[in-house]
Amino acid sequence: MSDFEYANAPESKAIANISPSYGLFIGGKFVDPKKGKSFSTINPANEELLSKVGYGDKSDIDAAVKSARAAYTKIWSKMPAKERGKYLYRIARIMQERAREFAVVETLDNGKPIRESRDTDIPLAAAHFFYHAGWADKLEYAGFGNKPKSLGVVGQIIPWNFPLLMLAWKIAPALAAGNTVVLKPAETTPLSALLFAQVCQQAGLPDGVVNIVTGDGITGAALVNHPDINKVAFTGSTEVGKAIARSISATKKTATLELGGKAANLVFEDAAIDEAVEGIVNGIFFNQGHVCCAGSRLIIQENVADEVLEKLKKRMSLIRVGDPMDKNTDLGAINSKEQLNKIEEISKTGDAEGANRWSPDVKLPTKGFWYPPTIFTGVTQSHRIAREEIFGPVLSVLTFRTPAEAIEKANNTMYGLSAGIWSDKGAKVLWAAKQLKAGVIWSNTFNKFDPASPFGGYKESGWGREGGRHGLAGYLTSDSKVNK
Amino acid sequence: MRKASYLAMLAGADFIKTSTGKVAPAATAPVVLVMLEAVRDYFTLTGEKIGVKPAGGIRTTKDAIKQLVLVKETAGEQWLTPDLFRIGASALLNDLLMQRMKLRTGHYASANYVTVD
């Protein structure tokens, strides 16, 4: 037996430079909230205070929307498209320059492992700006008519699971299409958005084109309900998405919604098992399972179920849970006490309803919010853990006998965001992909994202797509749809 | 790779090795991963432990450490012994010596200070 323990591999915090406080970013400047209120943001890995950020209320939202409208009317809608594109290119390039700084801030504020922020979140976010910069002056080729028009001012609300990436998914296409924005970051993860505001300043972006108002759900509601925005773009829970749809129902506002999911990850008997196990682990434990498109239901063909589960458990025992700033870490902190409570509550129903819980032996840190990687076997479709989005590192395992049964179980949900297919037979993969009611289907892979690839869900997973040519549609007027 | 590994093990090999080490590409991470998976699965099936020897392209201490990590994460700690894992390399030794010099002295070493024989 050998003693081959890994040394710690800490990433330095020094590059982060987080201010003790931040104002709201309105009209190209950081300003104090009108009522002078602020709130704290902490590091969920150790509950330490990171900063106090401004609390935006209705009057601040109003100021931001006014600023966005003025910028739209006087500057942005008049600017030649290729110049608009060049601002976006600048933003992309500066994000690449400051990539390490962004990654560290993101990990400290969100709790996700530094390897993820550094290798996934931040590069993808910069790539989104680079990709959409290229569309700005090519909209007439995008299949939306000869002279597609922007909408005006867009109100955008993003979640805490991929703070900077979700900001990029919202702001990049909006600006490329010629709109101006007011964006409200999630309550627990405001910092990378505020850093992004600094990038806008460095890029010389005209004042008011991007406005960032930090706050909570009330701030968000004020933005959704503001009479002078033309569109709402929201990523978050299905529950809030429906509330937004109701709020805007009598208005002329359009909306795109990226909501929840309960994706099925189907492993067929002819799958490459070792690869499938990696895909399963990535599907549910990447980003602590805080992923709308997480493969949270593993559905295995019966005759390979035992083999897959045995390998899966062995693989899960190798998952390193701990300090997100350590480059060895695989699974970081749960983003908030609130989210941890939710995970615990729904998981307990798994035990109560008769499923079999298993976690590897992990030593969780004493401070901060943590949950071990967990699977439940013996799950049936009616269990809450098979129907409800847990949004944590908890996997529900079911089985199937025939491919038709696999599809039936996979589609038996009001969600329809994503799905995974593991099989070495091409025709079978394409057949399954055709049957699955999901907006994003990963075959023999999982959790792959690219600015050129449209992302979005069927059914209650939302409205519209983000990314790719299709994603532009949400930010341009339609030739055909009428807004009464 | 996996098939070849199984054939060799079923034929009675005690060790499976990538190649002589003088061809390229040779012991890349994906290749070694598959061989370690084969050896691991063979152990589950038969209880027999077969050794793995990657050779070719492992030039630096960092490369070697990556190989050891692969072994630990795939086949397991039991394989971290010369009876079950060896690295076929020539240039590696001098790099290892230079790394040890750096550990000892605190500054970067030079190839002039290690002999080629």
Add this chain to the structure above:
Amino acid sequence: MSSLDVNKTYKLFIGGAFPRSESGRVYEIKGANKKFLANPALASRKDFRDAVVAAKSAQSGWANATAFNRGQILYRIAEIMQGRSEQFVEEISALEGVTTKVAKLQVAEAIDTWVWYSGWCDKLSSISGSQNQVSGPFYNFTTPEALGVIALFAEGKPSLLGAVRTLAPVLAGGNSAILIASESYPLPAITLGEVIATSDVPGGVVNILTGKTSELLPWVGSHMEIDGVDVAGLNKKQEDEIKLVGADNLKRISRFAPANHPERILSFMEHKTIWHPIGI
């Protein structure tokens, strides 16, 4: 006494390096004011042959890089060119005899042309690819692919912009290129080579030759490794000649209107359609 200028030697750009012509020949270029400017290389058929070898060898690596990577590199060319604007402005003014103001506009447009085509790299299959709804249980999709090695005859005036607007679209599509600079206005094309050489463009993806169009023309037209030609800098007679000779390997030969257009990219691409059955 002020310091004497160190005048540039204008060499060829082949395989990422700047060699002289293997023939050792040069020719004289005078500015619009009839004053001596430079002795650029007079490329021979062997220089052209070497350029094709370099372009052929570099092409598959370029085509297989991600579209995002190609886009980043084309944007980098714009960044580096922006940094050298003044150098180009001086060169264009001296060569073409235009004012600094006019030269500046040309350089700005050349930079913007790189930015424009950079943005197309990862969007080509969005406008020219498709999944086709065939009537049968088949997944069928069409995707654009790089053509190969493209020869470009740059226009004389505008001397920089003319070169850039033929080169950028060809690179965006994943092709490698051999740019034959205008015989009378060659200098900015070589300075462009310096920009390319410092922009992370892999060696051989772009090659630039200066020399006599009439001498190189038959070799370009007949070389069986050249897959496509942009005849912007040729007159009608030369274009007809190259079309006649180029028929031997069915070269894809085009002349374009000056404006930027995705067709300038797609004309030097192939379209591949793939079928795969759907079924258990």
